[in-house]
Amino acid sequence: MNILGIIPARGGSKGIPGKNIKTLGTKPLIQYTFESAKKSELLSRIILSSENQEIISVAKKIKLDVPFVRPEQLALDETPSIDVILHALKYFKDDNIVFDAVCLLQPTTPFRKENFIDEAIEKFINGNFDSLITVRKLPDEFNPHWIFEEKEGRLQLATGEREIITRRQGLPAAYFRDGAVYLTKTEVLLKQRSLYGTNIGFIENEDENYVNLDTLKDWKKAEDILKNKI
Incomplete structure (x- = not known):
C-alpha cells in the first residue's frame, strides 16, 4: 500500500507560542515526529505541510521534505485537518502521484514508541479498515x-x-484519541471528506511517555519525560 505521511505544522500557536519549532530538549518539536516517521518501513513518503516560512526553513534543515507551501487560508485556528490532507493529495494528484492512504502524524504528540507507526499501519492494512486511530484507555x-x-x-x-x-x-x-497516528484510506478522504469513514479500527497506545502538547503545563511534562529518559 502506497501511504503518504503528513506532518502538519502551522504557525500561530497560542497555547505554546512557536510550538512546532520550539526547542524541546535539544531538538525542534517537529524533529521528534519526523525521526519516528523515518524509522517506518511502511510509509512511502513523509512530508511537512506548513504555511509558515520559519517552520519550513527548520524542516529543510533537518531534511524533512517540504514539497509545497500550504495556503494561508488553510492554516487558520478553525481549519480542519481534512482540508489540509485534501490539499496535499490534490498537489500530488496534479503531478500524477496517487496514494492509497494517508498517515497524519501530529508533532504535538512527540513521543512514539519504537515501531508504533508500523504496528498501526499493519493493523490498518490487515483489518481493511476505512481508518485507524491510536487511542488510550479512559x-x-x-x-x-x-x-x-x-x-x-x-x-x-x-x-x-x-x-x-x-x-x-x-x-x-472506553477510549480517547491520543493524536499519535491517524490513518485513512484515500477513497474515504476524497468521497466522504472524512478522516474516519464508518469502519474505524484502533490500536491502543500504552506508552507511559505520552503527552499531547497544548499548554505550557504540557510542555513542562514533555521536558520532564525527556529528563527521565536520559
Whole structure:
C-alpha cells in the first residue's frame, strides 16, 4: 500500500507560542515526529505541510521534505485537518502521484514508541479498515457511562441510559484519541471528506511517555519525560 505521511505544522500557536519549532530538549518539536516517521518501513513518503516560512526553513534543515507551501487560508485556528490532507493529495494528484492512504502524524504528540507507526499501519492494512486511530484507555471515572450532562437544570447520563452502571467491573472499555497516528484510506478522504469513514479500527497506545502538547503545563511534562529518559 502506497501511504503518504503528513506532518502538519502551522504557525500561530497560542497555547505554546512557536510550538512546532520550539526547542524541546535539544531538538525542534517537529524533529521528534519526523525521526519516528523515518524509522517506518511502511510509509512511502513523509512530508511537512506548513504555511509558515520559519517552520519550513527548520524542516529543510533537518531534511524533512517540504514539497509545497500550504495556503494561508488553510492554516487558520478553525481549519480542519481534512482540508489540509485534501490539499496535499490534490498537489500530488496534479503531478500524477496517487496514494492509497494517508498517515497524519501530529508533532504535538512527540513521543512514539519504537515501531508504533508500523504496528498501526499493519493493523490498518490487515483489518481493511476505512481508518485507524491510536487511542488510550479512559480512566473509569471519565467513562461515558458515569458521566452526567445538564438538561433543563437536571442531570442525566450522557449515554442516554436511565440507570447508571453501579459496579466498576461492569463498565465497558472506553477510549480517547491520543493524536499519535491517524490513518485513512484515500477513497474515504476524497468521497466522504472524512478522516474516519464508518469502519474505524484502533490500536491502543500504552506508552507511559505520552503527552499531547497544548499548554505550557504540557510542555513542562514533555521536558520532564525527556529528563527521565536520559
